[in-house]
Amino acid sequence: MKKITTYLLIFLGLLSCSKSHNTINEIFKHNISLQHKKIIYDEDYLIGSSGKMLIIDSILITLDYNNERMFHVFDIKNNKYINNLGVKGQGPNEFLHPYSLIYHSHIDFLSYDLLDNSLKKIRIDSLMNGTISYEKMISFNSISNSIVIPTKYNNYIGFGQYESNMFKLIDSDGKDIGLFMDFPTDKETKTIDHRNIALGYQGSLAINMDRDKLVYASLYGTILGIYNIKENSINQEFLLVYDYPQFTVQNEGGGMSSPITKDGICAFRDIYATDKYIYSLYSGKTISKLGEKAFEAQNIYVFDWEGNPVIHYRLDASINNMAVLSNNKRIYAISNLPEPTLIEFEIDL
Numbered sequence: 392m393k394k395i396t397t398y399l400l401i402f403l404g405l406l407s408c409s410k411s412h413n414t415i416n417e418i419f420k421h422n423i424s425l426q427h428k429k430i431i432y433d434e435d436y437l438i439g440s441s442g443k444m445l446i447i448d449s450i451l452i453t454l455d456y457n458n459e460r461m462f463h464v465f466d467i468k469n470n471k472y473i474n475n476l477g478v479k480g481q482g483p484n485e486f487l488h489p490y491s492l493i494y495h496s497h498i499d500f501l502s503y504d505l506l507d508n509s510l511k512k513i514r515i516d517s518l519m520n521g522t523i524s525y526e527k528m529i530s531f532n533s534i535s536n537s538i539v540i541p542t543k544y545n546n547y548i549g550f551g552q553y554e555s556n557m558f559k560l561i562d563s564d565g566k567d568i569g570l571f572m573d574f575p576t577d578k579e580t581k582t583i584d585h586r587n588i589a590l591g592y593q594g595s596l597a598i599n600m601d602r603d604k605l606v607y608a609s610l611y612g613t614i615l616g617i618y619n620i621k622e623n624s625i626n627q628e629f630l631l632v633y634d635y636p637q638f639t640v641q642n643e644g645g646g647m648s649s650p651i652t653k654d655g656i657c658a659f660r661d662i663y664a665t666d667k668y669i670y671s672l673y674s675g676k677t678i679s680k681l682g683e684k685a686f687e688a689q690n691i692y693v694f695d696w697e698g699n700p701v702i703h704y705r706l707d708a709s710i711n712n713m714a715v716l717s718n719n720k721r722i723y724a725i726s727n728l729p730e731p732t733l734i735e736f737e738i739d740l
Contacts, residue, residue: 415613415633415673415692419703427708427726427734431465435472438463438731444663444714444723445492445500450515451714451723451733452492452500461489464518465733467723476523484524486511491538493598501528503539508532510539510547531565535586537593543602544622550596550607552589552647557607558618558625571625575614575632583640590649591638597664604628604696606669608659611651612636615659615671617698629698653679660688661712668701668740669694670715670722687711691722693740701740708734 439457446452449468455461461477478485487506495501499514502525511525529547531539537551539561546568549559556570574592594609598620605618605625613633619626637655641648657674664670671692676685687709693701710724719740725731 414675415631416675416690416703419692419700421702422705423702423738424705425707425722425736425738427706427724427736429728429732430467430470430735431472431733433728433730433732436463436475436733438725441712441725441731443490443492443661444712444725445494446714446716446723447494447500447515448497450518452518453712453714453725453733454489454492454502461486462518462523467735473519474521476518476521481507484522491540493540494600495541501541503536505537508534508536510541529563529565531561538596540596540598540605541602542598542620544620546622548598548605548620548625552586555585557589558605560623560625568623572616572618572627575616575630575635577635580635584642584647586647587638587640587642587649590647591636591651595659595662597662597669599664599696600666606662606664608662608671609636610660611638611655611658613656613658613673613675615694615698617669617694617696631698651678653677657685660686660710663713663715665715665717665719667695668715668719669696670713672710672713684709687727704736704738706736710734 439455442454442456444453451465451467453463460475463475464473466473487504489502490505491503493501499512502511509530510528512528513525517524535551536549539547539549541547545563547561549561557572557574559570560568562568594607597606603620608615612635615631617629619628634656637652638649657676659671659673661672672688673690673692674688678685689706689709691704708726710726713722713724715722722736726734
């Protein structure tokens, strides 16, 4: 009964929020402007197109989607660039398309290889020694997974282009446990093939340190949801919806596509979780007005794990990814200055 009451209060609170606020910015009472600091000379490294970032102790790793080598490694304690590793290929210790960086322990991290359909465990000491070695933890039969994340229950949560629902629970043998939750949609969107909906509702995921809570933030539209993970179920705890993704359906030649319209909102460009907080990087711009600049963001909205707004950071530099120290004292990001450059922002949470 207590849990039902909690969900009801959240739902009523959201209804009230939607009536009194027009933008996500208006629900945050605390706003702070942050100035970036360049910490490592950019001639020491060359980044093509930076992707997901992860901090483990004093080591920062960032993916590169447009470079011969796919992982950049920084020592942020000593402000040093370590190396660039990870060759594309199908041989030993090679990668096809690593798409995520997931904390696993103080000595290793995980990456889901989108084209190899596998979750790989990579040791930090191999990166520091100038090589990269991984253990393939598990491979998945489905090519529909966009990302797979381990939970505390020795199973996995999948997110992808499914025929129904939003999330999938997968057991330790790679077999499906069940499908759970769904994207919040308007009446017109509900009639579209669910796989097209999933393409239109692509987003970023992050899991808490205890691996029993997950946050989803939409790339387009303005949607953020927090979910409780159980051994055999996933339940919604909080949902914020300001606007829906605007996309069209273009399914031709056996393929499926849901391109975003130029008037659609570019929303959460990235999301990063610490033990206490959820950091969401938000654009709020439209392609019709700003073109490619719409994909860059200068706002970080911080929530707690109950969905309460904590603080809004206004950045003096545009970024499209980020990582946060576990003590919530610094944010790291890549910014085009004009070359992709590692920068930091000091915070105090």
